[in-house]
Amino acid sequence: MFHFIQRLSQASPKMLKYTFTLGVGTSRKIEKLALESSLQQNFSSLFSRSWCVSSSFPVYINKTHCYHTSPCSFKKEKQAVLSPRPPSTIAYLTDSPKPALYITLAGLIPFVAPPLVMVMTKTYIPILALTQMAYGASFLSFLGGVRWGFALPQDSPAKPDFLNLANSMGPVVFSWLAFLTFERLNVAIVTVMIGLGMALHAELFLLPHYPKWFRALRLLATLVAFLSFLITLVVENIYPEKGPKRAG
Structure with missing residues (x-):
C-alpha cells in the first residue's frame, strides 16, 4: 500500500492537471487505470522475487534429498561389502x-x-x-x-x-x-x-x-x-x- 501511495505521489503534474479539468466520471476512470497499472507493476515485481526464491528452492531440495538418502545409500553400500555366509561343509x-x-x-x-x-x-x-x-x-x-x-x-x-x-x-x-x-x-x-x-x-x-x-x-x-x-x-x-x- 505504501508503494502504491509512493507511485501516485510520483505522477507528473500534467496528469494531475488533466484529471482536475476533466469531469468527475472521467477522473474516476483515470484513477482506476492508474490503480490497475500500479497493481500490475506491484504483482510483476512480486512474481519476479518469488521466481528468484523458487529458483533457489530446487537446490535446497536437492541438498535435502541427498541428506536424507545418503544413509540409505550407505546401508546399501555396506550390505554390498558384506559377503554372504558360506554354506556348511557338507554342502x-x-x-x-x-x-x-x-x-x-x-x-x-x-x-x-x-x-x-x-x-x-x-x-x-x-x-x-x-x-x-x-x-x-x-x-x-x-x-x-x-x-x-x-x-x-x-x-x-x-x-x-x-x-x-x-x-x-x-x-x-x-x-x-x-x-x-x-x-x-x-x-x-x-x-x-x-x-x-x-x-x-x-x-x-x-x-x-x-x-x-x-x-x-x-x-x-x-x-x-x-x-x-x-x-x-x-x-x-x-x-x-x-x-x-x-x-x-
Whole structure:
C-alpha cells in the first residue's frame, strides 16, 4: 500500500492537471487505470522475487534429498561389502570329482556292512566287529598319510612344519593303540572313534584346510564310520553273541 501511495505521489503534474479539468466520471476512470497499472507493476515485481526464491528452492531440495538418502545409500553400500555366509561343509559334497566321490562311498561299505548284518540277524558276531575295527584303524593311518602328503607340495597352504606333520602322526598313533587293545574289542572300537573325532576336529578347525569338496567327503566318511561303530557297541549289549568266544 505504501508503494502504491509512493507511485501516485510520483505522477507528473500534467496528469494531475488533466484529471482536475476533466469531469468527475472521467477522473474516476483515470484513477482506476492508474490503480490497475500500479497493481500490475506491484504483482510483476512480486512474481519476479518469488521466481528468484523458487529458483533457489530446487537446490535446497536437492541438498535435502541427498541428506536424507545418503544413509540409505550407505546401508546399501555396506550390505554390498558384506559377503554372504558360506554354506556348511557338507554342502560342497556335490562339487567332489566323480572318482573321489564314488571311491569314498565304496570305502564306507566295510564300516556299514558288519553292524547291518548283525542287526538283520539280531546277533552279535565278534569276527565282524573285529574286521570293522581293523578297517577303522587302517582308515586312521590313511588319514595321517593324507595330511603328510598335503604338506609336501611347495604351493600347498599346509607347510611341512611341526604343526602339520605332528598332527599327521596323531591318527597313526590311535590306530596303533587300537591294534594293541584288540583283545578287548569294545575298547579298541572306542579308541578308533576317538581318533576319528580328533582327526576331523584338527582338519576342520586347527590346520590349513583341504579343498572344500575333500572336507565334505571327510566329514561324510567320519560321520558314517562313527555311527557304524556306535551301532556295533549297542548290538554287543542287546543281542546274544554268536561264534567262538573272544579271549578276555
